Amino acid sequence: MNGHAYSIEIDQVSKRFGHGSEATLALDTVSLNIRTNEFFTLLGPSGCGKTTLLRMIAGFEEPTSGDIRLDGVSLTxxxxxxxxxxxxxxxxxxxxxxxxxxNVxxxxxxxxxxxAAVREAVTRMLALVKLSDYARRRPHQLSGGQQQRVALAxxxxxxxxVLLLDESLSALDLKLRKDMQVELKRLQRETGITFVFVTHDQEEALTMSDRIAVMGGGKLQQVGSPEEIYDRPVNRFVADFIGETSFLTAEARGSALEFGAAGRLAEGALGTTAQGPVALAARPERLRLSEDGGLTGVVSEVVYRGADTLYLVTLADGQNCRVRHTNRLGARERAVTGDRVRIAAEPGAFQLLTGEAGHA
Amino acid sequence: MRDPRTVLRRALLLAPTGLTLFVFMVIPMGLMGWMSVLEPDTYGGVRWHALSLDAYVQFWYERDLDDSLILNTAYMEIFLRSFLLAGFATLATLVLGFPTALYIALQDERTRQRLILLISIPFWTNLLVRTYAWMLLLRNGGLIDSGLGALGLGSGALDVLYTPTAVAIGFVYSFLPFMVLPIYTSLEKMDWRLVEAAFDLGANRWTALRRVVLPMALPGIAAGCLLVFIPALGSYYIPELLGGGKSLMIGNLIQNQFGTARNWPFGAALSFTLLALVLLAMIVYTRRFRQAPGE
Structure with missing residues (x-):
């Protein structure tokens, strides 16, 4: 061990491009720590600053302010x-x-x-990415997936x-991407290297990462494990960017959530003890259509999607809500468009969004 | 393939090129080849039916009074000097041209356009005029000479004009754009992310230049070398004007044979020898750069 808990420490880093009135703030005081041998993902839409951050770790850009440390030593x-x-x-x-x-x-x-050492290492690396038979080829004689594995090797x-991966899977077709995801995970375990992966693909991030940093508008939105990011998004941006979400507002009173004309959900639908008007996010699969549900509404659309069916429900108070049910063999549709339905929620199904007022 | 209409169409399409090549290339060259194996006429021209290999013998040997042949190195020296001067011009333009091209290629789009315009400005004036300008600059008492004198550096006589040095200066000046432009073209197409990749893998600037930029620019460098070396080798009026017309190079020697020396067969033989040498250089070039990088 090197005595440092973190492989990379990003300390209050900002990056400004251009000068004067044309200047844009690509990164706004971002701080995060990446652990040794962690598969860490920077996730966000294009222009969120994730690639800028990656390029600063690589050294292609210098931070306008702040510091990046590797094993405790400043890279500035x-x-x-x-x-x-x-x-x-x-x-x-x-x-x-x-x-x-x-190349390798x-x-x-x-x-x-x-x-001799170079030759030995090259042979080992090519075996690792299963390209031993292609050693003498030139890059343009290889397929996209093979080229990617050469780049990796x-x-x-x-x-x-630290290995930085910049949207490295985005150019591959779906099948190849799935294979490479598995392969990358294996390589990361076998080599003991810290992987920092940049992607805009939430599924890729969720399946591969130990931890994810969600970025948006040059700011760090949330850092956490894939479960934390998915189940407990801290704000609207994260909840919206990752997975499907219904955004609702309600009044928290005691342990109940009141939705006005739509009814109320008693007992622990909200994971926290906040009171008063609240902004909420709920994953469709955490809600269900149920006779004993506390909310009422009308089904506005039914979307069959193979593994599951999505019901779009307009609640009695006018808010829209999504409910998802896994499809089982032989089971009938639970509702059709225009049906009046009741919705129930798992405990903790509703996530409180911070930094937002509840009812306007 | 065998379809007569296809054959006809192909022949018709090729006809203009073929005809041009035949009239302007094959016929003159054939004529030159024929002349080189004839006897010279007394007042220029050739005796059309008197076959003789004297012209080629003359290149190597001198005919003594008793008709025996003795080795004559004078012409070989001129060839050697021509190759050395052309080689120097190639090397010097490469050393000056590569960094120039690299610098231009690294600028933003607008600056690049401007710099390329600057590089091509000399083409707006006739090269002959520009060569005369160099005579004014280089001669004793000329601008450079008096400038150095004013600074207390000159001894009064620069003594550069009418020397091989002046010819070399003239070559480097005239042919520099022919080196810069092809190298720039190959660097302009370069994917600079490859340089980033080299840096990322631990190559410093010099190593990245040597291992990545240079190999990628090789086709441009090779083209530039050809574009400088071949015209320099056969160049006529730069050595004529700046070298003082002292048969410094092959071009002047050939011109002399058709002019004052009135030995057309020898001039033709010299031309043919030069052609053979250039062809040889071309063959070496294509062999060497056949596996040029890229797709």
Missing amino acids: GRLPFQRPVNTVFQSYALFPHLTVEE AFGLEMLGRDR RALAPHPK
Whole structure:
């Protein structure tokens, strides 16, 4: 152990592009810590600042203010080639004039390893990404997936402390992406390297990450495990960006939630003890259509989606709510459009959104 | 393939090119080849039916009074000097041109356009005029000479004009754009993310330049070298004006044979030898750069 709990510490980092009135704030005082050998994902829509943050860890951009530390040592002023950090680029950026094995050997040669050590490491890396038969090919003779694995092998070969992956799976087709997700997870466990992954794909983030940082508008919105991010989004942005969500407002009174004309949900539908007007988020699968439900409404649409069916319900107080039921063999539809229904909620189904007033 | 109409159409399409090549290339070259194996006429021209290999022998040997052949290195020296001067011009323009091209390629779009315009401004004036301008600059008592004198650096006589140095200066000046432009073209297409990737993998600036930028620019460098070396090798009026017309290079030697020396077959033979050497260089070039990087 190196004595530091964190591999990367991002400390109050801001990044401003341009000058004067044309300046844009790409990152706004972001602080987060990434643990050693963690699969950490920066998740957000395009333009949220996640790639800027990644490029600052790699050294291609310098923070306007704040500091980035690796194993406790500040990276400020250190050029990209002076950092034990390697990147798998979105475009792969394989050297077209070099063969696959020469590409993989590049970083090792830069470290000044002797020829035999380089050859041995290249052979091992190519076996790891299952490209041993393609060592003598040039990048343009490979498929997208193979190129991606070369990029991965090239970045992993010098055994960096941190591997950065910039939207590295987005160019692949679905099947290949699924395979690569599994492979990346395996590589991360086997190599003991800290992975920092940038993506806009929430499913990718949820399936692969140990922890996720959701970013939006240059700000850090929430950091947590995939379960925390999904089940307990702290604000509207996170709840909206990840998964399906119904946004509702209600009045919290005691342990009950009152929805005006739509009725009330008693006993612990809200996970916290907040009182008064509240803004809420609820996942459709945490709600159900039930005779004994506390809320009333009319089904406005039924969407069959194979594994499940989504019911869009207009509550009696005018708010819209989504309810999802898993489909079982032989089971009939629970409701059709226009049916009057009642909705029940699991305990803790409603998540309080911070930073927002309840009823306007 | 065998369809006669296809064959006809192909022949018709190729006809203009074929005809142009035949009239302007094959016929003159054939004529030149023929001339090179004829005897010279007394007042220029050739005796059309007197076959002789004298012209090629003359390149290597001198005919002594007793009709025996003795080795003559004078012409070989001129060839050697031509190759050295052209080679120097190529090397010097490469050393100056590559950083220039790299610098331009690294600027933003608008600056690049402006710089390329600056590079091509010399083309707006005839090269002959610009060469005369160099004579004014380089001659004793000229701008450079008196400038150095005013600074107390000159001894009064620069003595550069009418030397191989002046020819070399003229070459570097005239051919620099022909080196910069093709290198710039190959660098402009370059994916700079590859340089980022090299940095990321631990290559410093110099290593990234050597291992990534240079190999990617190689086709442009090779094209630039050809565009400088071949015209420089056969160049005529730069050595004529700046070198003082002292048969410094092959071009002047050839011109002399068709002019004052009145030995057309020898001039033709020299032309053919030059052509053969350039072709040889081209073959080496294509062999070497056949596996150029890229798709």
